[in-house]
Amino acid sequence: RTAVALGCEHGAWVHVDGAFGLWAAAAPGRAHLVEGAELADSWSCDGHKWLNVPYDCGFAICAHPDVHVAAMNYAASYLTGSGGPVPMPGDLVPESSRRARGFAVWAALRELGAEGMAELVERCCRLAARFAEGLAARGLEIANEVVLNQVLVGFGSDDRTDAVIAAVQRDGTCWMGGTTWRGRRYMRIAVSNAATTEADVDRSVEAVVRAVALI
Template identity: 50%
Template sequence: MDKTYEKDLLTAAGLAQDYLGNVLEQSVFPSEAARAALTAFDEDLPEVGRDSTETLNLMHSKGSPATTATTGARYFGFVVGGALPTTTAANWLATAWDQSPSSEMNSPAAVKIETVANRWLLDILGLPADSGVGMTTGATMANFTGLAAARTALLSRKGWDVEVQGLYGAPEIKVIVSEEVHITVEKALSMLGFGKGRVTRVLTDANGAMLLDALPELDDLTIVCTQAGNVNSGAVDPIEAIAKRAREAGAWVHVDGAFGLWGKLLADRVALFEGIELAHSFATDAHKWLNTPYDCGIVICHDPKFLHQAMVTSAPYFREDGANAPKDMVPEFSRRARGVEVWAALRTLGRQGVTAMIDRCCENARRFADGLKALGFEVRNDVVLNQVVATIGTAEELAAIRAHVEASGECWFGPTVWKGKHGIRISVSSWRTTAEDVDRSLAAIKAAKQAVLG
């Protein structure tokens, strides 16, 4: 047996076990001393290579303490899930395989596993089984890919091949977004040539959901970008009503569901997601609420033909057997086998396990909201999913409270400005977070509030 990799892999496994075994108690945001120690990496490029064990030990001794403990239980900043043990292990094995799942010719195993994962994703999310699915780096590229499919579909219906002819002289597409559209959708629109400043922005209600009555007239050259999970409040746009109106007009509805799409699994949230399958394309992340390691975004398109046409790298654009190579469904030709981790998560948790994980996060978000209210905070959103926006005092006092909590190392959450007012945003996204973690975090917030406000 070739043991070329044995020493380094065993070393790395031991260091990773040490990190994960202590992450629950390390400072959630690294201390100033830990961040200062990163200067150890400021070396000149060695003329002669260093020992691999020394390299890994440096990475662990100086790098690990300066990481943000997103794999722990009390990180509530950006919507970041903590990687499940099975998905972390699957990631290691897939890395050892070093497969690029561009096509079956390149990696039969990786493509097969990803194909099964795609089928399971459509099943668990309740989306049409014949939809096209692609794996991207994250929701930014998933939104980009879904909107590229929309652009292709609308222009092709007008006899315009945007992949060949480009946008010069093309029929003009109108783009409609929420006034609270996420910045990644804006970035995708910019990259696609639509421009962030040329979109029509629709007013939202008190909880951040698009107002149906404010939706402008639609036609067959319109893309409507909706949200399933407002990044501040968790609100879901009235997607069914928007999609029905869009289908009558021939318009395209895209859903940015980076985290919120997974809320569709919850029985007590069914009304929020009623009819969402009528939309044409969807973007979501596995590294958020499915708790796979970074990175894994997912694009889903109701009609795979348009997704394939927008992304294809070879002709003909459909093989006779109807199967599409992964490279022809997303922008990246060369990429890692991220679908393996999605498959591992879904197989290990099952439908019930995934649903329970999502539900637990929502329960803990409500626990956070109740606890913050008891401490005198104003909770500014209706906690429909896993997001909590709260405020107290002045912007400066709120920043000081955050700084105290951060220094304590107990938990971490970020600042936000929502509906014109400064606040804090708490996102409960990790499989590890328990009610005890919420209470421990609330105790740190209480101590910080007393230190700042008395």
């Protein structure tokens, strides 16, 4: 059983934080990774990462519209339609004023289509695997099983890992951040840019190796 199914069995509100991961559902070869997510009460997902739209584009999807509206609307008397029987846009989000984020998301999805979105996900996953293979071939630790677009790289101690990350950032060839997973520090590589190529990955691997040699 999945964690989602277990939570549903016990009557919990189950939320899936699908920042990157929910996009796996767009690629037939990766969809099994999010199996069971459809049982959740709510999802959140970023558009600004894998979809490459402006930074603050994101999604909140709730299976219970009445609960969603009750949590978000503030029924101000001077706002026509607020809190009425048919939800207005302002009943569903915390902002009353905002730019048309939905247009950029729609345009990206319209341009890519289902096949294009699947290929984008698959290509980024292949590039992540290339990162892991290239770094492992240089004797570096790959801490996770690379099943999507995320790679965790270790360099021994936490301090050394953070020093390597800082050196890579100074180098400027690519940008890698750090993360803590299971009590240890790792370099976190996330491949999501639609323009990233195999050559970019190979140059980035060399940049990491150069940084390691400096520490």
